[in-house]
Amino acid sequence: xxxxxxxxxxxxxxxDAMPSRDLISWTEMIQGHVKNGGYNEALKLFRLMTKARIKxxxxxxxxxxxxxxxxxxxxxxxxxxxxxxxxGIDMNPTxxxxxxDMYVKSxxxxxxxxxxxSMVERDIISWTIMILGYSLHGQGAxxxxxxxxxxQDPSLEIDExxxxxxxxxxxxxxxxxxxxxxxxxIKAPTVTHCVLMIALLARAGLFNDTRTFIxxxxxxxxxxxxxxLLDGCRIHQQVTMGKRxxxxxxxxxxxxAENYVLLSNWYAENAKWDMVDKLKTTIKDxxxxxxxxxxxxxxxxxxxxxxxxxxxxxxxxxIHWKLQHLMKKMEEGGGDRPSSIFSFHDVDEERECIxxxxxxxxxxxxxxxSTRERTTVRVTxxxxxxxxxxxFTKAISKIVQREIIIKDPNCFHHFKNGHCSCGDLW
Numbered sequence: 001x002x003x004x005x006x007x008x009x010x011x012x013x014x015x016d017a018m019p020s021r022d023l024i025s026w027t028e029m030i031q032g033h034v035k036n037g038g039y040n041e042a043l044k045l046f047r048l049m050t051k052a053r054i055k056x057x058x059x060x061x062x063x064x065x066x067x068x069x070x071x072x073x074x075x076x077x078x079x080x081x082x083x084x085x086x087x088g089i090d091m092n093p094t095x096x097x098x099x100x101d102m103y104v105k106s107x108x109x110x111x112x113x114x115x116x117x118s119m120v121e122r123d124i125i126s127w128t129i130m131i132l133g134y135s136l137h138g139q140g141a142x143x144x145x146x147x148x149x150x151x152q153d154p155s156l157e158i159d160e161x162x163x164x165x166x167x168x169x170x171x172x173x174x175x176x177x178x179x180x181x182x183x184x185x186i187k188a189p190t191v192t193h194c195v196l197m198i199a200l201l202a203r204a205g206l207f208n209d210t211r212t213f214i215x216x217x218x219x220x221x222x223x224x225x226x227x228x229l230l231d232g233c234r235i236h237q238q239v240t241m242g243k244r245x246x247x248x249x250x251x252x253x254x255x256x257a258e259n260y261v262l263l264s265n266w267y268a269e270n271a272k273w274d275m276v277d278k279l280k281t282t283i284k285d286x287x288x289x290x291x292x293x294x295x296x297x298x299x300x301x302x303x304x305x306x307x308x309x310x311x312x313x314x315x316x317x318x319i320h321w322k323l324q325h326l327m328k329k330m331e332e333g334g335g336d337r338p339s340s341i342f343s344f345h346d347v348d349e350e351r352e353c354i355x356x357x358x359x360x361x362x363x364x365x366x367x368x369x370s371t372r373e374r375t376t377v378r379v380t381x382x383x384x385x386x387x388x389x390x391x392f393t394k395a396i397s398k399i400v401q402r403e404i405i406i407k408d409p410n411c412f413h414h415f416k417n418g419h420c421s422c423g424d425l426w
Contacts, residue, residue: 008032023054031063039067043076050083058090062098069105071380071407072298077102078111097125104133107378107405107412124156132165137412138421140172160190167196172411174423176204189217195224202232207241223252230262242266257288295359295381295406297367306362309353319365323356326365330395355388360406364393368400376403384408394418 015021015029026049033042046064049056056064061084068077081099084091096119103112116122116130127150134143147166150156163186170179179200186193194217201210210229219225226245233242243266249259260283267275283290296305304313313319355361360381367377385393385408397404398418406413414421 008036008038021052021054023057023060026054027056027060027063030060034063034066039070039073042067043073046080055087056089058092058095061089061095065098065102069102071107071378071405072296072303074103074106074108074378075298075301077106093119093121093123093126097123097129100126100129100133104129104136107407109133109137109139109412124159124162127156128162128165131162131169135165135169135172138172138414138423140169140175143169144173144175144178160186160188160193164190164192164196167193167200171196171200171203172422174200174204176200176206191219191222191224194219195222195228198225199228199231202229203235205232205236207232207236207238221248221252223249226252239266239270255286255288257283257290260288261290291383293359293381293383295363295379297363297377297379299367299370304363304366306359306366308359309357310359310362313362313366315366315369318369319362320356322365322369323361326396326399327356327392329399330392333399355392358386358389360385360389361392364396364404364406367404368396368402373400374402376405378405378407380407382409384410385413390420390424394420 011032012029015025018025026045030042030045030049033039033045042064046056046060049060061080064080065077067073068080077099083089084095096115100112100115103109103115112130112133116126119126127146131143131146131150134140134146144166147162147169150162151158163182166182167179170176170182179197183189183193183197194213197213198210201207201213210232214220214225214229226249230242230245230249232238233245243263246259246262246266249256250263253259260279264276264279267273267279293308294305296303298304306313310316311320356365360379363379363381364377367379371377385406390413393404393406393413393415395418397415401417404415406415411422
């Protein structure tokens with residue numbers, strides 16, 4: 001990684017020194033920044049290129065779109081889409097697929113669907129992006145419907161990625177029967193396909209079937225498999241089995257701090273504080289650093305970042321007051337306080353912090369006090385949303401009558417009128 005960054009810096013120096021630059025040099029430079037995670041710099045380069053009256057082609061567009069495939073960058077993606085229409089730039093299937101992918105990943109499944117519907121020609125990639133997109137946004141049934149529609153086209157050859165997408169849709173829709181049928185059609189299942197089947201069976205609470213499946217495919221010691229099984233344990237509160245899985249993860253990945261945090265939260269939930277202290281000492285002695293939770297939200301072209309218990313924001317007082325006000329309203333309306341179960345949650349600091357200090361709640365509150373009524377609030381979190389915040393956000397969406405979208409590493413949670421798109425299986 002260090003070598004690639006150094007090469008990029010050298011390439012950028014040469015690029016900046018060029019007396020004139022053609023489309024190829026601009027595109028190469030944009031691609032280099034995107035591949036190295038320099039999304040903002042890539043976007044700046046694209047703007048400079050268009051100001052220099054260099055017209056992008058389909059390769060340039062597909063190179064820059066990954067930089068827009070993030071919730072805070074969705075505006076740039078929309079602007080780019082409008083730019084192509086205004087300038088009559090070719091919208092071939094590759095470009096349209098890239099726009100669909102960008103809209104899915106930045107939280108706009110409706111816009112992705114609009115692009116898909118407008119396509120004259122659709123390849124297998126188009127269908128796969130849309131099926132997975134629906135699934136990631138909690139619309140598994142729509143993803144399955146789309147797969148059935150796709151099967152009517154005999155010219156399309158279903159590959160391993162499309163099967164992974166439809167299995168993901170089965171997981172979201174909790175359709176075990178359909179998932180088993182599709183899995184049986186895969187000639188050479190990969191670990192990814194097996195993990196999705198385990199997630200499907202475990203989420204449905206079919207733990208005996210899950211164990212049988214794992215033995216049949218001889219994948220007992222795959223970390224991805226154990227994590228999928230652990231999700232099922234968390235959903236169905238299978239605490240004993242879950243603890244065994246976490247202990248197994250600690251053995252397989254002894255240098256992964258997240259595993260010790262999972263175990264620590266289990267002990268804390270069961271009031272075994274001596275073990276909690278022992279694990280903290282273990283983490284410290286091994287020099288491990290658990291991940292810190294952060295959430296962020298874009299407002300007026302600026303990204304506002306919040307950590308757990310954060311009081312550094314200029315509007316911090318108002319942010320906390322708003323959350324306290326919403327908690328009071330929820331209780332007055334007869335709602336229960338959100339659960340505080342942290343078994344098998346992978347963030348240590350959140351267990352020890354009051355709910356209104358959790359980073360996603362701070363970001364949501366900032367969004368509510370900063371935007372107009374009825375505006376959708378869009379938040380991204382680097383780690384899994386905890387159960388308490390999930391419950392509280394459902395209540396908030398009903399109180400304020402707004403849609404709230406939280407993107408975490410697993411999926412997009414669309415909260416609306418007291419419900420979540422994940423069906424509380426996340």
